[in-house]
Amino acid sequence: MAHISGDDRSQLLLLPDAVDDYVGPDNPVRFIDAFVDGLDLAEAGFERVQPKSTGRPGYAPADLLKLYIYGYLNRIRSSRRLEAETHRNLEVIWLLRRLQPDFKTIADFRRDNRGAFREVFRDFVRLCRELDLYGRELVAVDGTRIKAVNNPDRNFTRPRLEQQLKQADERLERYLKQMDAADTADAGGSRAVTDLQRKIEAVRRRRATLNARREQLARSGRRQLSLTDPDARLSMTHKGAVVGYNVQVAVDSKHNLIAEQQVHTNVTDIGLLAQTAVAARDNLAAERIDAVADRGYYKTGDVEACEAAGVTPYVPKPIRSPSINKGLFAKSEFQYDGTNDTYACPGGHRLAPAYFHDLPGGKRIQYANRGACRSCPLRSRCTTDSYRCISRYTNEIVMDRMAERLVARPAILDRRRELAEHPFGTIKHWMGHGTFLTRRLDNVRGEFSLTALAYNMRRAINLVGVTALISGATA
Ligand code: SF4
Structure with missing residues (x-):
């Protein structure tokens, strides 16, 4: 046939x-x-x-x-x-x-x-909202690092430059010693000596370049220097170091549509919860909304700002206590009593406000009971000093409220993982191993607005079809 x-x-x-x-x-x-x-x-x-x-x-x-x-x-x-x-x-x-x-x-x-693409993204969110594709009750806020057009070899931090300079110095010293030895042996003019001279020149050139970069970094007032894309930042992920941008999204729980997207140069997520979640609430035109995020967003000021703006946050407390690292009682083992503003310690004593500090993040109070600690049999398990202090910000009540909410609704944390993974997995696949094409923060922001718009559009087409979307857009 x-x-x-x-x-x-x-x-x-x-x-x-x-x-x-x-x-x-x-x-x-x-x-x-x-x-x-x-x-x-x-x-x-x-x-x-x-x-x-x-x-x-x-x-x-x-x-x-x-x-x-x-x-x-x-x-x-x-x-x-x-x-x-x-x-x-x-x-x-x-x-x-x-x-x-x-x-x-x-x-x-x-x-x-580049700036106008963000408005187009918002216009499409508005259309999907009108088509009832957003639940407008819960969003998951999450971040990922997307690579910039900047090879990791062209990113420098001060410690990295210092280390490279040290290596160059050591190499130079070694070559100079070899040169001295060759001179003593009267081997001047030999091929080995010419090679050494060439290597010494190369190391000196490298040192000059590294010194120039160190000065450039100091002049910039930044902590990192990226030569190809000056706005790209090196950050650590669970897959290793990435030179790129911190992309934040708020994903609605109804159909995994993106409600808000932002691109930052911050190397961590801390401090980005309120601005992402509140913008998502605005885009969704919701009066109140719940927002869930991982431990990396745990920050009192941010949680307070969310509550003030009609966003109820759910962020688990990070396990990053120096006391735990030293094998001592964790702060969570001290119970705060709001009625008399004291902490009950594991030894059964009351720690009262003792020291007060005005800090950029708010007023911090340290609670202590020096007398009780002096004769306490648990002291070696509690502190390495003569008494234990427990710190608390005056606005920390918001964190207590959030902890209570999380106890009442533990499944919300699993929901967060499901919600955030979907768009990031899809987008990185679309982006061919997740790399931006453009350079500089403003251009990258424009590029990601188009990417998030395309993600939402593809999803909406799958959900309701082209004809319904056309009807919505032309209504
Ligand atoms: S050392 Fe002080 S704070 Fe710690 S358990 Fe004993 S009395 Fe309480």
């Missing part, structure tokens, strides 16, 4: 008359077209929404935005590849009505409108 064969290339065919016939009614490009046409691009902050009255006419931002949304939705992120698609891809030809901007125009558009 013969194989299935295609048509003869020279045969005349009766193909459909219009490009429109090649794009089905449930093709996502039809939604991209309707969605972008319904946006107020000037309000969102796009440049050149009104064409200039003089000079060569430019492309409409709506067309280039459609191209980018299509690209991110289909894992085509580079401007050169997008240009190629405008020539050969029927969906893109339909979407852009045969416009064929060159890659530079495409790349410039992403750079010039």
